[in-house]
Amino acid sequence: MPTSRRRERFASRAGTIVLALLATQAGALESYRVVADTITAPLGGKIGNVARGAALVRDRERGNCLICHHGDDPAEPFQGSIGPPLRGVGARLDTGQIRLRLVDMSRLNPETVMPPYFRIENMRDVAPAYRGQPALSAQEIEDVVSYLASLKAQ
Amino acid sequence: MRLPLLLIGLFVALAPAGAEEIASGSSFLSPEMRRQQDDPNRNPAWFWVDQGKELFAQKPATGQACLGCHADPATSLRGAAVRYPQVDGASGKLLNLEGRIEQCRVERQQQPAFGYESAELLSLTTYLASLSRGQPMSVRTDGPAQAYYEAGKAFYERRQGQLNLSCKQCHDGLVGQKLRGDTISYGAGTGYPAYRLEWNSVGSLHRRLRACSLGVRASQFDYGSPEYLALELYLAGRAKGLPGETPAMRR
Numbered sequence: 518m519p520t521s522r523r524r525e526r527f528a529s530r531a532g533t534i535v536l537a538l539l540a541t542q543a544g545a546l547e548s549y550r551v552v553a554d555t556i557t558a559p560l561g562g563k564i565g566n567v568a569r570g571a572a573l574v575r576d577r578e579r580g581n582c583l584i585c586h587h588g589d590d591p592a593e594p595f596q597g598s599i600g601p602p603l604r605g606v607g608a609r610l611d612t613g614q615i616r617l618r619l620v621d622m623s624r625l626n627p628e629t630v631m632p633p634y635f636r637i638e639n640m641r642d643v644a645p646a647y648r649g650q651p652a653l654s655a656q657e658i659e660d661v662v663s664y665l666a667s668l669k670a671q
Numbered sequence: 672m673r674l675p676l677l678l679i680g681l682f683v684a685l686a687p688a689g690a691e692e693i694a695s696g697s698s699f700l701s702p703e704m705r706r707q708q709d710d711p712n713r714n715p716a717w718f719w720v721d722q723g724k725e726l727f728a729q730k731p732a733t734g735q736a737c738l739g740c741h742a743d744p745a746t747s748l749r750g751a752a753v754r755y756p757q758v759d760g761a762s763g764k765l766l767n768l769e770g771r772i773e774q775c776r777v778e779r780q781q782q783p784a785f786g787y788e789s790a791e792l793l794s795l796t797t798y799l800a801s802l803s804r805g806q807p808m809s810v811r812t813d814g815p816a817q818a819y820y821e822a823g824k825a826f827y828e829r830r831q832g833q834l835n836l837s838c839k840q841c842h843d844g845l846v847g848q849k850l851r852g853d854t855i856s857y858g859a860g861t862g863y864p865a866y867r868l869e870w871n872s873v874g875s876l877h878r879r880l881r882a883c884s885l886g887v888r889a890s891q892f893d894y895g896s897p898e899y900l901a902l903e904l905y906l907a908g909r910a911k912g913l914p915g916e917t918p919a920m921r922r
Binding site for chain 1: 835845884
């Protein structure tokens with residue numbers, strides 16, 4: 518094959534690769550690094566807010582965590598019994614451990630029931646309204662992490 | 672290569688259909704709601720049964736009433752509902768009870784279909800299913816039904832939606848646990864169409880399936896879609912032997 522044609526081909530192929538990279542980056546989530554069973558650095562460098570995190574955990578449209586977990590407030594009606602109680606979770610786990618468990622528990626337990634709150638790959642039949650987005654944003658994850666880390670009392 | 676495959680095939684064929692015992696949704700009701708369900712004067716779903724019975728006897732503008740072809744339904748159609756979904760001999764398609772009623776309506780009565788979740792189709796379905804109360808669920812899952820059953824099983828077992836959960840994780844793995852105010856049952860569906868407090872009405876099994884899909888933020892398939900029909904067959908096959916309980920009450 519003449520070199521010029523080969524170069525043309527290469528150029529067009531490289532073009533496709535660049536486009537593909539752009540496409541994944543547009544929909545990509547803030548990257549993170551898993552160290553042992555933790556993600557030590559805050560997602561996207563965001564700073565969490567405890568009060569917002571507490572609201573997210575209760576909010577039936579967003580976190581809706583109490584559908585499965587007992588939270589910290591015994592007065593809250595109808596709390597779930599599926600996951601471990603959240604009371605004292607900040608004493609059992611450090612911030613980085615909590616962050617990984619929220620982001621994608623399946624990295625620790627492939628069979629887990631705990632949903633991945635910050636993952637969009639390898640998901641199937643996601644409803645159109647939620648497609649291509651994580652269940653919680655990087656900021657929301659950090660808010661919830663801050664709140665859970667504050668639950669130290671057993 | 673061949674022998675192991677054959678052996679696997681044998682094991683599948685020999686395994687009992689309902690390897691694990693499952694219980695119906697009624698056994699997870701609060702005692703008060705159970706009493707209400709079991710009292711025809713307090714279970715509102717019986718209103719739909721009565722409406723269905725009337726419609727069954729009503730002559731449409733053309734053709735005959737259902738009763739014209741199905742005389743003495745309390746006897747002739749007893750046990751019919753618990754054999755659905757089934758593969759329609761003529762078309763080879765999987766039909767649930769709703770589908771069969773619509774087929775009679777269009778092909779035999781030459782009337783426009785009622786449509787899924789219409790008051791008419793719900794009452795006729797509820798009425799016909801009520802004639803099989805106490806009869807054991809007995810769908811066929813072999814022969815022409817097998818491919819549909821396998822498709823329903825695969826759907827039941829795969830994770831889906833933004834919350835990434837399968838039907839199986841909740842309805843096999845978490846039975847008896849609390850999901851907010853609900854107690855998770857085996858998802859048998861043997862009481863549907865059922866009166867749900869949340870709906871303030873009777874609704875079909877597919878309406879309940881759409882609620883579970885929404886719950887995990889997964890695509891909701893259409894009423895009567897091939898996906899939910901196959902799932903319905905799998906659920907019915909899994910519930911083999913359990914009594915029909917329509918019209919049930921649910922939260």
